[in-house]
Amino acid sequence: MTQPAVTQAGPHARLTALCIAAVILALALMPYFADRFVLRTATEMACFLTLAVMWNLLAGFAGVMSIGQQLYVGLGGYAFFLIAAMGGVPLMAALGLSGLIALLIAVPAAFLLFRLNGAYFAVATWVLAEIAALIAAQSDAVGAGAGLSLPLQVARALGNNDERTAIFWWLALGLAVSAYLVAYLWLRSGRGLALMAMRDDAEAAGGLGVSTRQNRLMVYSVAAFFTGIAGAIIFLTKLRISPSAAFSVNEWTAAVIFIVVIGGLGSLEGPIIGLAVFFALRTLLADFGPWYLIILGAIAIATMLTAPGGLWGVLHKRFGWDVFALRRHVKLTIGEKS
Amino acid sequence: MALLEFRNVSFAYGALTVTNNVSLTVAPGEALGVIGPNGAGKSTLLDLVTGFKIPKSGTILFEGTDITRVSPQRRCDMGIARSHQIPRPFGGMTVFENVLVGATLGGQRAEGPATRVALDVLEQTGLMGRANDIAGGLRLLDRKRLELARALATQPKLLLLDEVAGGLSDMECQTFIALLKQIRDGGTTIIWIEHIVHALVAVISRLFVLDQGAELAEGVPSEVLESAEVRQVYLGVPA
Ligand SMILES: Nc1ncnc2c1ncn2[C@@H]1O[C@H](COP(=O)(O)OP(=O)(O)OP(=O)(O)O)[C@@H](O)[C@H]1O
Numbered sequence A: 001m002t003q004p005a006v007t008q009a010g011p012h013a014r015l016t017a018l019c020i021a022a023v024i025l026a027l028a029l030m031p032y033f034a035d036r037f038v039l040r041t042a043t044e045m046a047c048f049l050t051l052a053v054m055w056n057l058l059a060g061f062a063g064v065m066s067i068g069q070q071l072y073v074g075l076g077g078y079a080f081f082l083i084a085a086m087g088g089v090p091l092m093a094a095l096g097l098s099g100l101i102a103l104l105i106a107v108p109a110a111f112l113l114f115r116l117n118g119a120y121f122a123v124a125t126w127v128l129a130e131i132a133a134l135i136a137a138q139s140d141a142v143g144a145g146a147g148l149s150l151p152l153q154v155a156r157a158l159g160n161n162d163e164r165t166a167i168f169w170w171l172a173l174g175l176a177v178s179a180y181l182v183a184y185l186w187l188r189s190g191r192g193l194a195l196m197a198m199r200d201d202a203e204a205a206g207g208l209g210v211s212t213r214q215n216r217l218m219v220y221s222v223a224a225f226f227t228g229i230a231g232a233i234i235f236l237t238k239l240r241i242s243p244s245a246a247f248s249v250n251e252w253t254a255a256v257i258f259i260v261v262i263g264g265l266g267s268l269e270g271p272i273i274g275l276a277v278f279f280a281l282r283t284l285l286a287d288f289g290p291w292y293l294i295i296l297g298a299i300a301i302a303t304m305l306t307a308p309g310g311l312w313g314v315l316h317k318r319f320g321w322d323v324f325a326l327r328r329h330v331k332l333t334i335g336e337k338s
Numbered sequence B: 001m002a003l004l005e006f007r008n009v010s011f012a013y014g015a016l017t018v019t020n021n022v023s024l025t026v027a028p029g030e031a032l033g034v035i036g037p038n039g040a041g042k043s044t045l046l047d048l049v050t051g052f053k054i055p056k057s058g059t060i061l062f063e064g065t066d067i068t069r070v071s072p073q074r075r076c077d078m079g080i081a082r083s084h085q086i087p088r089p090f091g092g093m094t095v096f097e098n099v100l101v102g103a104t105l106g107g108q109r110a111e112g113p114a115t116r117v118a119l120d121v122l123e124q125t126g127l128m129g130r131a132n133d134i135a136g137g138l139r140l141l142d143r144k145r146l147e148l149a150r151a152l153a154t155q156p157k158l159l160l161l162d163e164v165a166g167g168l169s170d171m172e173c174q175t176f177i178a179l180l181k182q183i184r185d186g187g188t189t190i191i192w193i194e195h196i197v198h199a200l201v202a203v204i205s206r207l208f209v210l211d212q213g214a215e216l217a218e219g220v221p222s223e224v225l226e227s228a229e230v231r232q233v234y235l236g237v238p239a
């Protein structure tokens, strides 16, 4: 008897891939037609997108509920400033190194954190980030509470203001695209199955041969790596870093959770939609002060209650859309369907 | 050599002893049935075999290797797989993906061969029509089937079943018995906990009766079921 075929491609895989490539190309060409303000906003968005994809990989796909990813944003940022201050390290290498340093810290942190479960784990991730902020604020080597400025010659080496803005954008775009590529390939592989099984029932997954230890460690360190580089780029564009900005739970975790939850926890399309909503609301509510955060929170809670799959979940259900096809689909003949 | 051996294994929740000094051997290729009143500690016995629970005292051997403290994941690699009494599907994944987890990660296969195994198992367990359904939305009977399918997909040496026949119609029960016989005759060792005794005895060759965590009787099913103690404890027949 012949077996049904199994595909992992969406309905219009070729067309979708072509569209994605076209969009990336258009984005890459933006410095040639967009003004500086647009580019700066886009750069910030790309950094947030990287953070969101990584948080989604952790929480939405692997069930690792970290609320302390600001630890790696800050570590990446500080690492980058220290490397830059030494001088002579090429920009790309410095960024890569910042990510690696975040990863190197993530490994021992993981051994500590994964001894804890559920809420204890989540709180511990946050506490760890707070500790890092306190240490940074006490260390004169990193400017203590006042923080550090990027050495002038580092910024100058990147050209004039327009050239710099373009370079920052390309870096941020490149990072977001790489983060998506890694997440996409990972989630489509057998290791992706392991992550999702672990998320749905860690104990049952263990009984079926999934090494929860190894998979958690992997996803946590890869997320730290990308989050660290994102942190480095974020503070490179700001030209300054301080403990309160670097390890801000509001900015680097609460906002990111908002983006993922609104867009769709556990889907790769979700963060893109959530990002658009977040930036639209942020612009719209800029004058409302503290109300801004309260409104964001209310929207996030309302979404969780009414549409746990976020906006993308609603669209996917309604229209069957798939941009990043992750599921394996068994092609059943009519007789086999029931 | 025995495939599985329990040597004076005990387990307790605080002061409540749930497994009381159990010794047990299962030969390769054997099908062992386990019965006992509710709360006797039957499911706990399987938890001890899979490593979900670690004994308070005693030793568990698998193919002669001490696995008393080995992780569940390693035990799966060694060839132990189970179904859960209360199904625990990976609710956000499809039925096919659930089974593929067992086939690829549990069975340590590349995705190509794992896919073939997974499809075979779906066919065998009558789940093919549900292959693309999200497992979290299945009705109870299909969830139980999925439990069996996932375990089978690892192609275990030792298959542990915890009350999988409940709720089946007569026809379905016959099909199910035939499936288990086929698995047994394929050389897989089975330990099966079941309240539906007529289904159980159709497949197994030895029966183990547990009462309050301890062995009450053990042996040829017909004799065990005839014995006065078992009738009194399990079937509620006064001796
Ligand atoms: N987490 C727990 N804490 C304390 N006692 C527990 C816990 N889990 C189970 N028990 C007790 O352990 C005993 C054995 O449970 P177990 O599930 O192994 O029984 P069982 O024979 O499988 O029962 P059933 O036929 O109802 O499935 C029961 O008396 C139960 O109440």
Ligand SMILES: [Mg+2]
Pocket (backbone or CB within 6 Å): B042, B043, B044, B085, B162
């Ligand atoms: Mg039980």
